[in-house]
Amino acid sequence: MTRRELFEQRQKRRSILIAATSTLLVLVAVVVFIPMTPGWEKVQKSFFNLAVLTKTLPKLIDAFQFNVMIFLWSAPLIAILGLLVALARDAKSPAMFPLRILGAAFTDVFRGVPVILTVYLIGFGIPGLGLPRPWNSPYIWGSVALILTYSAYVAEIFRAGIDSVHPSQRSAALSLGLSERQVMWDVILPQAVRNVVPSQMNMLIALQKDVSLLSFIGPVEIFRQAGVFKSLLANFTPYVGAAIIFLIVTVPATRYADYLLARQSKERS
Amino acid sequence: MAKLELRNVVKQFGDVTVCNGVNLDVEEGQMICLIGASGAGKSTLLRCINLLEHIEDGEIFLDGEDIAIPGLDPQAARKKIGMVFQNFNLFPHMTALENAMLAPRRVYRKSRLDLEGDVRSLFTRFGLADRMKNYPDQLSGGQQQRVAIIRALAMRPEVMLFDEITSALDPQLVGEVLDVLLQLKNQGMTMVLATHEMQFARQAADKICFLKDGKIIEEGTPDQIFGAPKHFATKEFLARALK
Numbered sequence: 001m002t003r004r005e006l007f008e009q010r011q012k013r014r015s016i017l018i019a020a021t022s023t024l025l026v027l028v029a030v031v032v033f034i035p036m037t038p039g040w041e042k043v044q045k046s047f048f049n050l051a052v053l054t055k056t057l058p059k060l061i062d063a064f065q066f067n068v069m070i071f072l073w074s075a076p077l078i079a080i081l082g083l084l085v086a087l088a089r090d091a092k093s094p095a096m097f098p099l100r101i102l103g104a105a106f107t108d109v110f111r112g113v114p115v116i117l118t119v120y121l122i123g124f125g126i127p128g129l130g131l132p133r134p135w136n137s138p139y140i141w142g143s144v145a146l147i148l149t150y151s152a153y154v155a156e157i158f159r160a161g162i163d164s165v166h167p168s169q170r171s172a173a174l175s176l177g178l179s180e181r182q183v184m185w186d187v188i189l190p191q192a193v194r195n196v197v198p199s200q201m202n203m204l205i206a207l208q209k210d211v212s213l214l215s216f217i218g219p220v221e222i223f224r225q226a227g228v229f230k231s232l233l234a235n236f237t238p239y240v241g242a243a244i245i246f247l248i249v250t251v252p253a254t255r256y257a258d259y260l261l262a263r264q265s266k267e268r269s
Numbered sequence: 270m271a272k273l274e275l276r277n278v279v280k281q282f283g284d285v286t287v288c289n290g291v292n293l294d295v296e297e298g299q300m301i302c303l304i305g306a307s308g309a310g311k312s313t314l315l316r317c318i319n320l321l322e323h324i325e326d327g328e329i330f331l332d333g334e335d336i337a338i339p340g341l342d343p344q345a346a347r348k349k350i351g352m353v354f355q356n357f358n359l360f361p362h363m364t365a366l367e368n369a370m371l372a373p374r375r376v377y378r379k380s381r382l383d384l385e386g387d388v389r390s391l392f393t394r395f396g397l398a399d400r401m402k403n404y405p406d407q408l409s410g411g412q413q414q415r416v417a418i419i420r421a422l423a424m425r426p427e428v429m430l431f432d433e434i435t436s437a438l439d440p441q442l443v444g445e446v447l448d449v450l451l452q453l454k455n456q457g458m459t460m461v462l463a464t465h466e467m468q469f470a471r472q473a474a475d476k477i478c479f480l481k482d483g484k485i486i487e488e489g490t491p492d493q494i495f496g497a498p499k500h501f502a503t504k505e506f507l508a509r510a511l512k
Binding site: 168169171172173174175176177178179182186187190191194 | 316319321343344347348350351352354356358359360361362371372375376417420421424
């Protein structure tokens with residue numbers, strides 16, 4: 001082995017050793033010091049109670065299906081509405097001016113209001129009109145509130161994607177005799193959408209979590225179900241169970257989004 | 270009547286006048302080379318001819334018809350005028366073949382099947398038959414630029430504009446692209462080039478126009494311009510460019 005290789009091997013061994021030691025120290029601190037706190041036993045009983053967890057988990061998973069359902073029908077509608085708003089905001093012809101104003105107002109309003117407020121206002125307000133079943137369902141109007149809010153964010157991301165396509169692509173496409181609309185659909189949008197896939201993945205993950213906000217207006221989804229168990233059993237463990245279920249879904253999704261982002265930045269460099 | 274005529278073309282970006290009253294006649298089948306320092310207005314002039322830039326004043330006649338009349342649909346003229354850019358500007362999400370077929374498919378509503386033979390023969394003619402299914406990032410710069418030329422030719426244009434199409438290429442790849450230009454010239458294509466390739470311009474051009482500050486200040490045959498330039502600015506530029 002050359003001197004350089006020996007040196008590099010020694011360096012590598014050293015950094016592994018340092019990483020292992022520091023991890024061990026942190027673990028020891030957590031395992032030793034947290035149980036020494038005065039409230040630890042109570043916390044353990046009310047938050048990490050295995051008996052409660054095994055008892056409530058199946059029901060929590062059942063309730064989570066509502067989250068998944070609401071997510072599944074909201075996500076495609078958000079993608080469509082978000083894209084339409086983005087296109088409306090980028091429309092150039094003067095006849096489209098009202099549409100542009102409307103698009104700007106839409107994104108301003110729904111990005112400016114806390115999600116929970118929108119859920120309340122739409123989820124309680126519109127069923128209050130006394131519509132017949134099923135049009136008074138909080139599932140529908142709660143979903144609408146999420147769709148509106150998320151479309152505003154998604155639209156802005158699409159717009160950033162459209163801006164990220166170099167203007168020379170537009171010149172080239174126009175020079176071939178394509179119309180503005182054809183340039184947008186065939187040349188700009190396919191590239192724009194591809195550029196923002198990782199960002200939109202993050203929006204999907206956020207949406208999956210925010211479905212829980214609908215619990216405030218009625219639907220018994222996982223967060224609400226956990227609340228019911230909490231009251232019933234006087235124990236907070238169901239919330240931890242709910243958090244675990246969320247993590248099982250969101251962690252792989254987050255990892256995947258990060259992977260896409262890393263791959264994209266590698267492609268660009 | 271010339272194929273393409275520019276009369277007093279003026280283009281401004283804000284306070285900056287980039288084209289300051291350009292007059293130019295391009296006869297059918299001619300190859301015109303625009304030379305001059307960077308910023309002299311060559312590229313902008315080409316973009317004006319293709320109506321990618323809106324001109325402030327002047328006329329641009331194609332077959333005697335003014336295509337730059339405000340309010341006129343630019344698409345009609347662009348179908349007849351092809352353009353190739355310095356940085357290729359291929360569509361990265363499409364294969365070379367799809368790049369070439371997109372415009373005729375959309376503009377003339379032709380099917381892939383109808384076009385394929387036509388476009389395939391263009392690829393074959395320019396030595397890229399085995400590259401049709403490749404994406405732009407799988408091709409060398411010279412290959413990409415030839416695909417860009419094929420893409421423009423697939424629209425069957427009557428005039429071709431070339432904006433410094435070899436400037437972004439490695440020196441050893443310049444030749445293959447210039448060969449394509451010679452082929453087109455031999456087939457009688459009407460062409461306007463903005464170029465820094467002085468040797469090529471001298472050998473191949475029918476007419477050379479020297480631009481400075483947005484104006485054509487001297488034009489003539491390659492022999493006149495390179496052999497006996499009249500203007501001091503032309504002499505100065507050529508002395509530097511040919512060094």
